[in-house]
Amino acid sequence: MEFQTRGYFSTSMNVIAATANVSKRTLYNHFDSKEALFDAIIEELTQKAELLPECSFDPTRDLREQLVELAEAEVQFMTSASVVALARAGISRVLAEPEVGKKIDHRRFHKRVKSWLDDALAAGFLNHTSTEFAAKQFVGMLMTFAFWPMIVNGESPPSKKKRADVIESTVEMFLCCYREPE
8 A cells, every 4th residue: 555655645646546556537436535545544444443353351261361362462453564554654644634633533442442341340350440541551551562663663563572571561560550459
């Protein structure tokens, strides 16, 4: 995708049409502007996040084990090539046009984690907190060490060891703050 290789501002509909091997007219029949095409790509990414398999809380299973599984799924998604490429392309646009960033419903990216936390809280395994805030915090800790180094520093995806370390540390910190004392 041209947005991924050239960035948002350096890409034109002409280049996109040529790369896709379609006429400009065909491209404009589907998307009335570069902005509309980019918005459709962001929407597709958001839908991919929402289509990740459900991670249901199970009160009969170990809390830490379930959080590790949830974190592994989140890290797998956020470090996937398509997510990283779209993020790199999109950041320049969001930085230059903050109103674009405001249109993105970030809650959709944390929906799975929040749902899991809602169930764990209702079952009495977590202390009373805002699960919206806790979900952002959980995903944010993972992103800080697994996602952002790839985006900002151009690093490769984290190794298995680094992923495991990031996940273990995140889960440990999260449980220290939010686990209901037994």
